[in-house]
Amino acid sequence: MGDHFAAAVRQFRLRAGLTQEALSDRSGVSVSTIRGMETGTRRNPQLASVRRLATALDLQPSELDELLATAAGVAEPAAIPVPRQLPAPPTPFVGRRHDLDRLDSALRPDAATGVVICTLVGTGGVGKSWLALEWAHRNADRFPDGQLFVDLQGFSPDSDPMDPAVALRGFLDTLGVEPERIPLAPHAQAALFRSLVADKRMLVVLDNAADTAQVTSLLPGAGTSAVVVTSRNQLSGLLTGQGAHHLSVDILTDAEAHALLAARLGAERLRTEAAAAAAAAAELLSLCGGFPLALSIIAGRAYLDPQLSLADVADELRRDTLDVLDDADPAASLPAALSLSHHALTGEEAEVFGLLAIAPGPDIASAAANSLTGRGQSRSRAVLRRLEQASLIGRDAAGRYRMHDLVRRYAAGAHDLADDVRTAALRRVLDHYTHTANAGALLLDTHRPPIELAPPVPGCQPEGLPDIPAAMDWFDAEHHNLLAAQQAAATQALHRTAWQLAWALNDFHYRKGHRHHQLAVWQNAVDSAAQLPEPGTQIIAYRLLGRAHVMLGHHPEAIAALNRALALSEQQDDRALQAQAHYTLASVWPDDRGALEHAQRALGLYQHLEEPIAEADALNAVGWYSARLGEHDAARVHCQAALALYRRHQDVNGEAQTLDSLGLIDHRTGNHRHAVRYYLDALGIYRHLDNIFEIADTLERLGHPYVALGNRDQARAVWREARDLYRRQGRDDEAEQLTERLDDRS
CATH class of the missing domain: 3.40.50.300 (P-loop containing nucleotide triphosphate hydrolases)
Structure with a gap:
């Protein structure tokens, strides 16, 4: 370092054309000091002398910096304390x-x-x-x-x-x-x-x-x-x-959030308010969503006003979340904290930020976001990436974007979207969900009579679904968003869209055993269908509402809805809809003889309508109820006729249902090995279709011929699997019955 400094001084002096003596005269620095600097023998050049030399040599600012930096390296550093600049640690700190x-x-x-x-x-x-x-x-x-x-x-x-x-x-x-x-x-x-x-x-x-x-x-x-x-x-x-x-850095877990709230409020406060505090604290945690700043603001508010109960704080937060989390001190205001990120956005980014806040559902996939923004894939992706980089939205491993509930509330009010912009964006994303769901529904049941949809609005880009597995995966990923989309459509008086989404979700809900969701969407659809001019939509809505009640065991409600569908179809003299109503009434009728009569009436109507798949459905239903009544020969004839129709028209779901019926007939007539084969064939199809509702029922029935053949271990294995599937679907009564059967060692 000293040699480098000496060389620099010599270089600058020679370039200026000055002798050591001339430089001494101009700068006032002694000749001996200059000589020491140039030979590197003086290890601690005084910085004041260096600056005088630099002035005398007319150095440029960058040259002066070079000389000063070198001189600083030569100088012996003064003793300084070890820096300890960290601010005080956070108190309290929990989790993480x-x-x-x-x-x-x-x-x-x-x-x-x-x-x-x-x-x-x-x-x-x-x-x-x-x-x-x-x-x-x-x-x-x-x-x-x-x-x-x-x-x-x-x-x-x-x-x-x-x-x-x-x-x-x-x-x-x-x-x-x-x-x-x-x-x-x-x-x-x-x-x-x-x-x-x-x-x-x-x-x-x-x-x-x-x-x-x-x-x-x-x-x-x-x-x-x-x-x-x-x-x-x-x-x-x-x-x-x-x-x-x-x-x-993500939000706190539920346990961490609870620990932070307790640490801020103090154990004594929670003990004083006892059980009411526990319920209020749980609601506060839910409303704050694990956001540390929000939790700290709420805890500080409660701490500063001991007369304010946690229930009161929770009530205020529920009614006006962002106002409660605001404060004159920006450091204690969640809206102020979020506004700083928001103000850094461009106009386009801020608009998309506001649009994401109105998107139905808890998250959004890239394809749906393209339709929401109406900007096309490339531009939409660039804006979403910027919002992600600003930590206003997050993206999970599957590429889905999510906005924290508190950020969503802020975004909904922070960017003043024009009414036409808001309405157009919502229309685009609802069309995206409706058209994609409709395409998925037709993949799940290729023989289902389609419904008519208007073309997607400009800027909407529905997804392409190539096959049944892709459709099921899409429905799984978008399920909560589809439910929210139907609710948004109903709220916006887009009644046709609300009805169409219920129709598109029907088979998915059935296969997955989402019975309560099925009921909810058809209750909404009945209300929306009543606002539409076509009576057929209302008849279908009542019929499928009745079917949803059937799945939950709500027999009086099911019969009432189905009778309404039947009455409307008779008023319209629509034999196809009458047949559908009778077919569904059979599934809910309280006795097998009455159920068989409804199935036979449905069959009689279908046989004159040239609807082979619907006719096969009715044939299988007649066979099923005949078997339950002990009329096994008639049952087998009808089911074999149904199977032939299904196979001729390549309806694999109907084929599986009929194989299951034939399994029941053979088991009840003592042909247990044939019954096992029928059930296993049905299971193979149901597993391919990801129809866990029917998988569970067929597994339950398969156990009985296994027992009859002495294969009790195999019976217990299929019953355990069926019980687990029942539990996943919330079918608690069926699960409990199987648990009792499995616990019975006799």
């Missing part, structure tokens, strides 16, 4: 065990890689700074050369983001660099900072960074230091350019 472990792993010193960097990223108020400071205090002893901290104010409510040069100057001051030794150029200051910490083991905490550019000059260049950066933005430049580790 997994995140602390991840930080331990990410910031483990590694001589091979040098400086390690970890970014903590999440939305405002989620607890990034708390986590960073908690880890920093727990691990302070790992950094004997000190800890540096700066709040970069990247999202401050009352100031612009801090100029990194200001933060850098603060670090240099802390490290004992005298003002006259600090270079003028920012890049030279950064170089000096890196030189000073190069051989040290330090922790640098950069809180609330706005972007990568604000951080890069504050990073050590070598050694075994560690850097923790918190931000609402993802700082992808640090990941790609610096190899930083990325840690996404």
Whole structure:
């Protein structure tokens, strides 16, 4: 370093054409001092002398910085205290065990890689700074050369983001660099900072960074230091350019949120309010959704007003969430915290942020978001990526976007969407769900008479579903959104859409055993169908509402709905709808003889309608009820005729139902091996169709011929599987009956 400084002084003097004596005369620095500087024998050049020399040599600012930085390296550093700049640790701090472990792993010193960097990223108020400071205090002893901290104010409510040069100057001051030794150029200051910490083991905490550019000059260049950066933005430049580790900070778990609320309120407060406090605390936790800042605001409100019960706080929060979480102090206001991220968005990004808030359901897939925004796949993806980078939305492993409930409430009011923009976006996303669901429904039952849909509105892009597994996967992923979409359609008086969504969900609900959802969507559909001019929609709605009641064992309600469907179909003289009503009435009739009569009436009507699949349905129903009445020969004839029709028209679902019926007939007539074969064939089809409702019933029936053949272990195995499926579907009575049968060792 000394030789380099000496060479620099000689170079500058010779370039200026000055002898040592002339330079001494011009600068006032003694000749002996200049000679010492030029030979490198003077190890501690006085900075005042260096500055006088620089003036005499007419150095440019960058040349002066070079000379000063070199001189600073030559000078003996003054003794300074080890910096301990960390603010006080958060109190109370609860949970985050997994995140602390991840930080331990990410910031483990590694001589091979040098400086390690970890970014903590999440939305405002989620607890990034708390986590960073908690880890920093727990691990302070790992950094004997000190800890540096700066709040970069990247999202401050009352100031612009801090100029990194200001933060850098603060670090240099802390490290004992005298003002006259600090270079003028920012890049030279950064170089000096890196030189000073190069051989040290330090922790640098950069809180609330706005972007990568604000951080890069504050990073050590070598050694075994560690850097923790918190931000609402993802700082992808640090990941790609610096190899930083990325840690996404999410909301608290239910247990952690409860612990934080209890720690803030105090155990005595909870004991005083006893049982009422427990219920109110549970509601507060639900309304705050694991958001640390929201929980802290609520706890502070309750703490400052001991006369305010937790039930009162919960009631206020339920009625006007964001107002309760607001405060004149921006540091204690969730809306203020969120507004800082919102204000950083472009107009287009802010509009999409507002549109996501009105999308039905708890999350949204990329394809549905394309329709919601109406911007096309490429542009929509770019805007969503920006919102994700700003930590206003999250994306899971399946690529689905989700917005925290509190962020959604803020977004719904923060961006004032024009009525026509809001209405058009909702129409596009509802059409997306309706058209995609309709296509999926027709895949699940290729013989089902289709309903007529208007073309999708401009900007709507329905998804293509290639086969049954893809359709079932899509329905599974979108189920809650489809339910919310139907409710939104009904609320917006889009009654045709509400009815169409119920129709499209029918087979999926049946296969998956979603009996309560099935009932709910058809109750909505009956109300919407009443507002439509076509009587057929109302008849279908009543019939399928009756079927939904059948699945839940609501026999009086089912019969009432089905009789209504039958009466309306007779008024319209619609024999197909009459046949459907009789066919469904058979499934709910309280005695098998009456059920058989309804099935026979349905068959008689279908045989004159040229609807082979519907005729096969009725044939199988007549066979089933005949078997239950002990009329096995007639039962077999009807079921074999149904099977032939199903196979001729390639209706595999109907084929499985009839194979199941033939299994029952053979079991009841003592042909147990044939019964097992029929049941197994039916199960193979049902498993391919992912029809767990029928799988459970067929498994239950399969156990009986196994017992008759002495295969009790096989019987118990299929009954256990059936019981588990019943439980998954909420069919508790059936599950309990099988549990009792399995517990019976006789």
